Amino acid sequence: xxxxxxxxxxxxxxxxxxxxxxxxxxxxxxxxxxxxxxxxxxxxxxxxxxxxxxxxxxxxxxxxxxxxxxxxxxxxxxxxxxxxxxxxxxxxxxxxxxxxxxxxxxxxxxxxxxxxxxxxxxxxxxxxxxxxxxxxxxxxxxxxxxxxxxxxxxxxxxxxxxxxxxxxxxxxxxxxxxxxxxxxxxxxxxxxxxxxxxxxxxxxxxxxxxxxxxxxxxxx
Amino acid sequence: xxxxxxxxxxxxxxxxxxxxxxxxxxxxxxxxxxxxxxxxxxxxxxxxxxxxxxxxxxxxxxxxxxxxxxxxxxxxxxxxxxxxxxxxxxxxxxxxxxxxxxxxxxxxxxxxxxxxxxxxxxxxxxxxxxxxxxxxxxxxxxxxxxxxxxxxxxxxxxxxxxxxxxxxxxxxxxxxxxxxxxxxxxxxxxxxxxxxxxxxxxxxxxxxxxxxx
Numbered sequence: 559x560x561x562x563x564x565x566x567x568x569x570x571x572x573x574x575x576x577x578x579x580x581x582x583x584x585x586x587x588x589x590x591x592x593x594x595x596x597x598x599x600x601x602x603x604x605x606x607x608x609x610x611x612x613x614x615x616x617x618x619x620x621x622x623x624x625x626x627x628x629x630x631x632x633x634x635x636x637x638x639x640x641x642x643x644x645x646x647x648x649x650x651x652x653x654x655x656x657x658x659x660x661x662x663x664x665x666x667x668x669x670x671x672x673x674x675x676x677x678x679x680x681x682x683x684x685x686x687x688x689x690x691x692x693x694x695x696x697x698x699x700x701x702x703x704x705x706x707x708x709x710x711x712x713x714x715x716x717x718x719x720x721x722x723x724x725x726x727x728x729x730x731x732x733x734x735x736x737x738x739x740x741x742x743x744x745x746x747x748x749x750x751x752x753x754x755x756x757x758x759x760x761x762x763x764x765x766x767x768x769x770x771x772x773x774x775x776x777x778x
Numbered sequence: 779x780x781x782x783x784x785x786x787x788x789x790x791x792x793x794x795x796x797x798x799x800x801x802x803x804x805x806x807x808x809x810x811x812x813x814x815x816x817x818x819x820x821x822x823x824x825x826x827x828x829x830x831x832x833x834x835x836x837x838x839x840x841x842x843x844x845x846x847x848x849x850x851x852x853x854x855x856x857x858x859x860x861x862x863x864x865x866x867x868x869x870x871x872x873x874x875x876x877x878x879x880x881x882x883x884x885x886x887x888x889x890x891x892x893x894x895x896x897x898x899x900x901x902x903x904x905x906x907x908x909x910x911x912x913x914x915x916x917x918x919x920x921x922x923x924x925x926x927x928x929x930x931x932x933x934x935x936x937x938x939x940x941x942x943x944x945x946x947x948x949x950x951x952x953x954x955x956x957x958x959x960x961x962x963x964x965x966x967x968x969x970x971x972x973x974x975x976x977x978x979x980x981x982x983x984x985x986x987x988x989x990x991x
Contacts, residue, residue: 627804627838667827667853669865672933674854676827692829696854697933704913704933717829730814731833733821758857760869762824767902770831775809 563688585763599687601684604633604637607683607720611635613659614652614691614716628746628775632725635718642713645675650751652693653677656716661691662742664735668750670758672697672707675750680733680740688736690769691722719769728776733767799976807946808836812902813847816942819900820849823875826908826940827851834944847942854935859912859928860966863894865908866936867957874898875908877957879975882965889926890914892965895979898955900942905951907983908940928966941983949982 601621608619613772614637622631641648646668653663661679668675674696694717699710723731729737745764754761803978818902821831828849837843855862867877875896883890894910913935943949962970 601969627836628808629835634853665824665827667824669853669855670857673856676853689984704935706856706933730811732808744943758855758861760825760853761867762827765822765826766824766827768827768829770829772832775804775833775835777809777814778806 632722633720637716649675649695665764666750667762691718692768735767804836812945817847844944850939880960881973907939911937947985
């Protein structure tokens with residue numbers, strides 16, 4: 559190849575190199591612009607995340623209309639089942655399933671062997687989006703009135719409430735156990751889920767973490 | 779007919795618009811960091827164990843009336859009425875709640891047989907008012923003749939509530955050094971009257987009498 563041929567080839571490639579650089583530059587600008595306009599977390603995203611949870615099984619997922627006045631409804635899921643066992647055994651079985659699914663127990667409250675039992679659990683359903691689950695067991699009759707186990711059955715209720723997008727922007731009203739990220743340390747549930755004493759005194763362990771379904775108003 | 783309907787709708791829209799314009803909007807100070815901290819105090823109370831919580835806020839449509847922060851929960855405990863109330867107040871005392879008042883229901887069989895009111899200092903020194911109520915036995919269980927329903931050991935549903943004053947509330951509630959004795963109330967089988975302690979604790983924490991204080 560003569561020097562004249564080489565110059566001709568180089569002259570032919572220069573526009574190609576410049577074009578490729580321009581394409582890379584434009585693509586970078588487009589990606590940058592898209593990043594700047596990243597879609598904010600929506601309530602639908604959180605509802606979808608609740609639907610994707612493996613626990614509670616057969617849950618109803620819903621969210622109501624915001625009532626106004628700066629208050630907002632949080633996405634939630636609920637499930638209900640019945641058991642012939644005492645509340646502490648029935649709740650214990652449900653909590654075991656929750657822990658397998660990645661939930662962390664942070665609070666339990668109970669009294670006597672046939673009295674109601676409550677356990678609160680926490681986890682993130684999306685990165686940075688915490689949720690709380692409250693599992694309660696109570697012996698009731700067919701009208702929902704409290705009765706001894708001989709006259710009814712234990713109804714186990716699970717209420718999951720996730721942070722709304724407003725809570726993610728301002729976590730002021732989130733429970734302490736999830737405000738700075740979900741704690742990984744579980745409380746010892748033996749206080750309530752081991753064979754309870756017959757005394758009926760109210761006992762608890764940990765700090766409550768039930769997120770109410772209605773949030774706000776947030777401080778200005 | 780169509781014209782008349784359209785005119786009616788237009789007038790209706792005007793009236794609704796005028797009313798909306800007259801309704802005061804929520805003031806900027808309806809909820810502050812003070813109300814949030816009091817809300818968090820109630821939320822973290824393991825005796826209360828509230829599942830329903832609200833932060834102190836503006837009462838919509840009013841001229842600067844405010845609502846206290848609230849926390850509510852329920853549970854079932856087995857015992858006589860007196861045993862259940864004793865277990866609740868003893869447990870509440872572990873979290874700083876002091877019984878300040880109690881009163882019997884009207885004895886009609888509906889409503890609450892007895893209400894216990896407690897007070898507790900929150901982390902900023904403000905005083906919250908708590909309430910313990912036990913539902914009437916509605917199970918229809920056979921009651922031996924001559925036996926008082928309150929004296930039977932039954933599973934009883936307990937409703938607990940607490941109210942934290944809104945930051946604008948100037949009520950000056952105190953936490954008594956000693957709890958008020960409530961077991962002598964006549965509805966608990968004692969020789970006492972139908973109430974002990976002040977009767978306006980809830981009204982004070984709710985700011986009901988704010989304008990007249």
